[in-house]
Amino acid sequence: MISDDLLPRETPVQLIDEHGTAVSDPRYAPPSTERLVEAYRALVQGRRVNDQCSALVRQGRLAVYPSSHGQEACQVAAALALGDDDWLFPTYRDSVAVIARSVDPAQSLVLLRGDWHSGYDPKEFHVAPQATPLATQLLHAVGFAHAATLRGEPTVVLAMCGDGATSEGDFHEAMNFAAVFHVPVVFFVQNNEFAISVPLSRQTAAPSLAHKAIGYGMPGERVDGNDVAALLAVLDTAVERARSGGGPSLVEAHTYRMQAHTNADDDTRYRAREAVQAWVERDPLTRMQAHLRGAGAIDDEAEAVFAAEAEQVATALREAMNAEPELDPEDLFRFVYAERTPQLESQWRMLRDELDRAAMAGTTAGATSPGATEGAR
Amino acid sequence: MTMLETRKSETAHPARPAPSGPPAPEASVLTMAGAINRALADELAADDSVLVFGEDVGALGGVFRVTDGLTARFGESRCFDTPLAESGIVGTAIGMAMNGMRPVVEMQFDAFAYPAFEQVVSHAAKMSNRTRGAVHLPMVIRIPFGGGIGGVEHHCDSSEAYYVHTPGLTVVCPATPQDAYTLLRAAIHHPDPVVFLEPKKLYWSKAPVDTTAPVDAAEIGRARVVREGTDATIVTYGASVGVALDAAAVAETEGRSIQVVDVRTLTPCDDATIFEAVRATGRAVVVAEAPGFASVASELAARIGEHCFTHLEAPVRRVTGFDTPFAPPKLERHYLPDVDRVLDAVDSLHWED
Numbered sequence A: 001m002i003s004d005d006l007l008p009r010e011t012p013v014q015l016i017d018e019h020g021t022a023v024s025d026p027r028y029a030p031p032s033t034e035r036l037v038e039a040y041r042a043l044v045q046g047r048r049v050n051d052q053c054s055a056l057v058r059q060g061r062l063a064v065y066p067s068s069h070g071q072e073a074c075q076v077a078a079a080l081a082l083g084d085d086d087w088l089f090p091t092y093r094d095s096v097a098v099i100a101r102s103v104d105p106a107q108s109l110v111l112l113r114g115d116w117h118s119g120y121d122p123k124e125f126h127v128a129p130q131a132t133p134l135a136t137q138l139l140h141a142v143g144f145a146h147a148a149t150l151r152g153e154p155t156v157v158l159a160m161c162g163d164g165a166t167s168e169g170d171f172h173e174a175m176n177f178a179a180v181f182h183v184p185v186v187f188f189v190q191n192n193e194f195a196i197s198v199p200l201s202r203q204t205a206a207p208s209l210a211h212k213a214i215g216y217g218m219p220g221e222r223v224d225g226n227d228v229a230a231l232l233a234v235l236d237t238a239v240e241r242a243r244s245g246g247g248p249s250l251v252e253a254h255t256y257r258m259q260a261h262t263n264a265d266d267d268t269r270y271r272a273r274e275a276v277q278a279w280v281e282r283d284p285l286t287r288m289q290a291h292l293r294g295a296g297a298i299d300d301e302a303e304a305v306f307a308a309e310a311e312q313v314a315t316a317l318r319e320a321m322n323a324e325p326e327l328d329p330e331d332l333f334r335f336v337y338a339e340r341t342p343q344l345e346s347q348w349r350m351l352r353d354e355l356d357r358a359a360m361a362g363t364t365a366g367a368t369s370p371g372a373t374e375g376a377r
Numbered sequence B: 001m002t003m004l005e006t007r008k009s010e011t012a013h014p015a016r017p018a019p020s021g022p023p024a025p026e027a028s029v030l031t032m033a034g035a036i037n038r039a040l041a042d043e044l045a046a047d048d049s050v051l052v053f054g055e056d057v058g059a060l061g062g063v064f065r066v067t068d069g070l071t072a073r074f075g076e077s078r079c080f081d082t083p084l085a086e087s088g089i090v091g092t093a094i095g096m097a098m099n100g101m102r103p104v105v106e107m108q109f110d111a112f113a114y115p116a117f118e119q120v121v122s123h124a125a126k127m128s129n130r131t132r133g134a135v136h137l138p139m140v141i142r143i144p145f146g147g148g149i150g151g152v153e154h155h156c157d158s159s160e161a162y163y164v165h166t167p168g169l170t171v172v173c174p175a176t177p178q179d180a181y182t183l184l185r186a187a188i189h190h191p192d193p194v195v196f197l198e199p200k201k202l203y204w205s206k207a208p209v210d211t212t213a214p215v216d217a218a219e220i221g222r223a224r225v226v227r228e229g230t231d232a233t234i235v236t237y238g239a240s241v242g243v244a245l246d247a248a249a250v251a252e253t254e255g256r257s258i259q260v261v262d263v264r265t266l267t268p269c270d271d272a273t274i275f276e277a278v279r280a281t282g283r284a285v286v287v288a289e290a291p292g293f294a295s296v297a298s299e300l301a302a303r304i305g306e307h308c309f310t311h312l313e314a315p316v317r318r319v320t321g322f323d324t325p326f327a328p329p330k331l332e333r334h335y336l337p338d339v340d341r342v343l344d345a346v347d348s349l350h351w352e353d
Ligand SMILES: Cc1ncc(C[n+]2csc(CCOP(=O)(O)OP(=O)(O)O)c2C)c(N)n1
Pocket: A093, A132, A133, A134, A161, A162, A163, A164, A165, A166, A192, A194, A195, A196, A257, A261, B001, B055, B084, B108, B112, B115
C-alpha cells in the first residue's frame, strides 16, 4: 500500500460550509437530499435531547449529564452510517447517538440517572453499554469485529472515543490489533478540543489525530465535525470499506465541546468565552437548516413537524425521568455471576432481613438519623 | 464526570476535630481537600524536587479542586497536566523518582487508576527489592476513593485491597483534614512509594488543621484511638470512621461504651495499637466500605483473631460492602455499611455469656 493513501488531508473534508453553501469535493459525493433531511430531523431531535437532559440534571433528575451540545452532527452521523446489524460502541458522551440508534431515551439515561449501570439490552439494539473508562471500549469493538469475521458475519463496528482518550494505551492497542487482524472497525474520534480542562495540544504533538492511523497501517481521514453531510459521506465510505474487507480506518471529526465537560464542571476556569463563542457560528444545526432551506428541501411546515417530534421525545424523557423508578435492591446480587454464589445469597438475605425490619418499624432502611436507626433496630 | 448528592451524603456526619487533642492556636479551619492542597503547597515550597502532575491538576485545579492554585503559584514546571494516560503518569513518575525527583501524582478517581496497575504493582512496588535497595522510589500516588457521593459506576470503588496486597507499597488513608495534611506531608518525605487514598465523601468535611508541627515520618504506620470506650472496639479507616463514631454515639444511648480505632495506615499495619485496644475491651468489629471477601477488613479481623484470641469474648465481626460491584447511586444506601449494620454487628458479640 502506498503510504500517501493512509495520510489524512491537510484540511478536514467539508461538503457544506458554515453558511449552508455546498462545497464540492474531489473524493466524496454529497449524500442525497433525502438523507440530509433525515439527518437534519435527527439533529433537531438530538439538540432537544441534549437541552432537555441538561435541564433534568439542573432539576436533580439526572445524576450527571455529559452533553454533546454542538457535537450533534457527529452523534447523528455515527448512528445513521450503520446498518441494522452493525454495532456501535459509544462513550458516556454519546447518549444522542445511542438514542438515534433507536434505544428508548428513558432506557438510555438509566446510567446517568443512577438507577443502574446501563439501561438497555445491547443485543437488542446492537449498541454496547456506554463506556466511562476511556478508550477501553475500543478494544472490545475490535474483538467484536474480529469475532464477526471469524463467524462469517458482515457486521461492521463503529467505535467512538474523544480526543483525550486517544492518549490512553488502550487506544494504541486497539488500533494496532484492528490493523494487524484487518478487522471491520471504524474508529470515530470526536475531537472536541478538550478533555475536561486539558486542551488538545496537551494530548498530542502529531499534526492531527488522524495522522496516527498511518503508524498502524490504516487510513486516517479528517472531517468537519459540524458538517453532517461530510460526516455521512466520510463515515459511509469507511463503513463500506470495512464491510467489503478493506479493514479498519480512523476518522477524526473536528468539533467543539460547547458546554462544560458535565454539569459538575466549571469551564470558565480554563477557557475563554470568546473561544466558545467563535464556534456558535459553526453550529451543525443552523448550517443544515440554511442549506436545506436554500435547496427548497424543507419549509416552515417540515420544520414545525420536526420540532413537534423532538418535543414529543423531550416530553417522554421528562415524564420518564420525573417518575420515581421502582428499584429492587435484590438486583445488586442478581447479575454478578450467571449463578448466585452462596455468599451472595446470604448477603442478600441479610439485606432483606434489614429491609423487613425497617418496614416493620415503619421507617426507611438505610436512614442513618439516630431516630430512624433506633426504630429500625 | 461527577456526581450528585444523594440522601446518604446529606446525612454525612459533620467533621470532627482532629483526634490528636485540641488544635494548636495557629490552626485554621480547612476542608480535607483544602488540607491536602495546603500539604502539597507546603511541600512544593519546601523542596524543589517535589512535582505534582496528573489529569486536570493544572488550570482546573483537579476535579475536586485539590490542586487549586498550585500551577499559578509554583509554575507550570512544578504542577502540570499530562496527556490522558494513567499508566503514563505513574510510569513517568517512576522514572522521575529514579532521577532525583519526588513526584506526587493524581489519579482522577479510584477506578481510573486501573490502567496504571502494571506500573504500580510490577514497578513502583518492586524497584527497591529488585535492586537490593539501590533504587528507592520516593513517590506518592494520590487516589480519591470510595463511595457515599452518589457517583455513577467507576467513580466509587474501594480499591485498597489491590494495593495493600502488593508488597512494597505503603498505603495510607486519612479520615480527618488534620490527618490528610499530616500524613500527606509524611508520605511525600517517605523513601518508598505511597498510595495515598483520599475518601471522597470526606473532601468537604471541615476541621481545624495545625500546619505548623514539623513533619513526622513516624506518623505513617501509626493507628489512633479516636474514641475511648470499654465494651467493644470498632477498628476502621477512611469514611467508615465517621460511621463508627456515629454508631458509638447511638450505642452510648443504649448503655454500651464503644471504642473506635482509626487505622490511618493500611500498610504497614499498626498491630500494637490495634491489639492493645481490642485486648482492653475483648470485643471487636471491623468496618470498611470495600467488598468484604479477601479485603483489608478481613486481614484486620484475622490479625486480631490470631493475636488477641485469649482476650476475646466473641469472634471478630466484619461489616463491609457486599461482594458485588459498587451499587448505582440510587441503591448506594443499601450497599454502604451504615450505623444500623454496625450496631447489629455489635449486638452479635456474645453479650449474654
Ligand atoms: C481511564 C480513565 N481515566 C480518566 C477518566 C476521567 N475522565 C472522564 S472524561 C475525561 C475526559 C475525556 O476527554 P475526551 O476523551 O476528549 O472526551 P470528551 O469528554 O471530550 O468527550 C476524563 C479524564 C476516565 N473516565 N477514564
